[in-house]
Amino acid sequence: MSSHITFNKNLANIEGSLIRTLDAEMQKIPDMVRLTLGQPDFNTPRHIKNRAIEALEKNLTTYTPSQGTPDLLNASSHFMKEKYDVTYDPNTDILTTNGATEALTASLLAIINPGDKVLIPSPFFTLYESIVEMAGGVPVFIDTVKTEFMLKPESIHEAMTEHDNVVGIVLNFPNNPTGVTWMEDECKQIADALRKYPQLCVISDEIYSEFVYTGKHVSIGRFLKDQSVVINGLSKSHAMTGWRIGFTFAPAHITREIMKVHQNMVTNVNSIAQYAATFAMSDGIDDADPMREEYRTRRDIFCNALTELGFKIAEPNGAFYIFAKIPDGSNQDSMAFALDLAKQAQVAVVPGIAFGAAGEGYIRLSYAASIEMIEKAIERISGYMKGGVTHEQSSIQ
Ligand SMILES: Cc1ncc(COP(=O)(O)O)c(C=O)c1O
Known part of the structure; x- marks a missing residue:
């Protein structure tokens, strides 16, 4: 039957x-x-693997705070300051997630009500579309082909004029699939354009930030911290895809809402992985x-x-x-x-x-x-x- x-x-x-x-x-x-x-x-670098073994020996096998262990939150705050010159309070502005994937899902679920639109520059990493749909939202794609895959401020203004109920935009640089990224000027221009729409939550997937070949990665958090959720993690930078360590970095009032989704979905990230990740982001910062x-x-x-x-x-x-x-x-x-x-x-x-x-x-x-x-x-x-x-x-x- x-x-x-x-x-x-x-x-x-x-x-x-x-x-x-x-x-x-x-x-x-x-x-x-x-x-x-x-x-x-x-x-994964040897010193990180050794820390995972140490975590087991120390019986660090229980629940941790949902937000992440204090040591890891401190290490990730320090990492963001050292690498990208953005300050996030480890007590209120950071959440440890199951990879960048959960960071994306929890952030989008936190902002979308049924029928709300989210801008996605296209081509795009496939999960963005499906997560928005899963949350009951409507993806609105901005074609970047004609501009060599660089999102332009004019395209943001056009999309915002054409559509109502837009609650967010997903940025991704360095980009999957194009490999294109923004330097400081471009990042600042995009931030300036987005600042005109304070109702927009800017979800900035920066998981490839450590792999920029000429120049240095600049985080959107440097220019638009108040309305942005910066997403990062260790999957790519430390060859740790299977460990499932990601983060959201956002002002406290946004983090609080994302945290509700995270708590109800996963409680916390694996305790052993969190312990090892603390050393990845401190001893292994480079x-x-x-x-x-x-x-x-x-x-x-x-x-x-x-x-x-x-x-x-x-x-x-x-x-x-x-x-x-x-x-x-x-x-x-x-x-x-x-x-x-x-x-x-x-x-x-x-x-x-x-x-x-x-x-x-x-x-x-x-x-x-x-x-x-x-x-x-x-x-x-x-x-x-x-x-x-x-x-x-x-x-x-
Ligand atoms: C742009 C982008 N964001 C997020 C992810 C997912 O990262 P994680 O493995 O940390 O969940 C990937 C993985 O390929 C990616 O390419």
């Missing part, structure tokens, strides 16, 4: 992650060079430095090779992605191109359409992969683009 259970209507249009489905599909093809997932290929240098080398090799092959790339000065325009004359949409590349040349990339309609015509290549893998990918993509296949064809159709 079929069940009579009804579900939350907001979930009806939410699909599973296209990237993960595609990745699972592509994994079935043997000898694949996988450039699909946003997962650092480094191990752990990302050697990774950044390695990513930079890979990015340069990969960008040069792809450009020579006819791909156009907006300068990826951050994160670890290249968003490449499929050369003219390919006659395939991004999904067809990615599938064909996987089948014919055994290189797995993500079609741009996975990041919204504005991503059509592009593919995302992650360089969180070894130089050896990147060189293999270059050789295979080159063979594919020149019309031949460099090695045995896959049997997968």
Whole structure:
């Protein structure tokens, strides 16, 4: 007998992650060079792993305060001051979350009432759309393709003139999927534009802040602290995706509301991970430095090779992605191109359409992969683009 259970209507249009489905599909093809997932290929630094073992030995295995342990809150406050020159009070302005993902979900659930709109510059990290929908909100996309994936103040004003009931905007720099980021001037201009709309909650996903290659990351918190929730975490900077450590940094009255969602969803973040994270953000404050240098080398090799092959790339000065325009004359949409590349040349990339309609015509290549893998990918993509296949064809159709 079929069940009579009804579900939350907001979930009806939410699909599973296209990237993960595609990745699972592509994994079935043997000898694949996988450039699909946003997962650092480094191990978590040894000193952090040792602290997790120490936490177990010390029996730090009980609930912690919902907000996070005082030591971790102090360390993350210090980290934000040292790195990005923004002051957040560890007692009132910081919340420890299960990765940046929970930080995003809790923040958006805290601000959205049914039917409220949230601006999302597009292409965008896929979770933004589904979280807004889950919360009963309506995503409004701002196409950034024509401006080399840089959000412009004029586009914010246009969107605010065209739409009512806009309660928030999700920013993401350095950006996934484009790798584009803002320097101080650009960040300030965006902050100035947003300040005109004090009703907007600015949710700024800065999870890739430690991976900026020329210049330094500037947080929106520097210019627009009063209406912003800055989201960060250790998944990327410290190669700690599985540990699930993220944060929201926001004024006390906003943090208080996000905290209600967090408390009811998860109570607190894993106590062992929090203990180790405290040392990641203090002793390991510069752990990302050697990774950044390695990513930079890979990015340069990969960008040069792809450009020579006819791909156009907006300068990826951050994160670890290249968003490449499929050369003219390919006659395939991004999904067809990615599938064909996987089948014919055994290189797995993500079609741009996975990041919204504005991503059509592009593919995302992650360089969180070894130089050896990147060189293999270059050789295979080159063979594919020149019309031949460099090695045995896959049997997968
Ligand atoms: C832009 C962006 N935000 C958030 C996340 C999620 O981070 P976390 O693993 O800390 O939840 C990712 C992961 O790929 C991301 O690319």
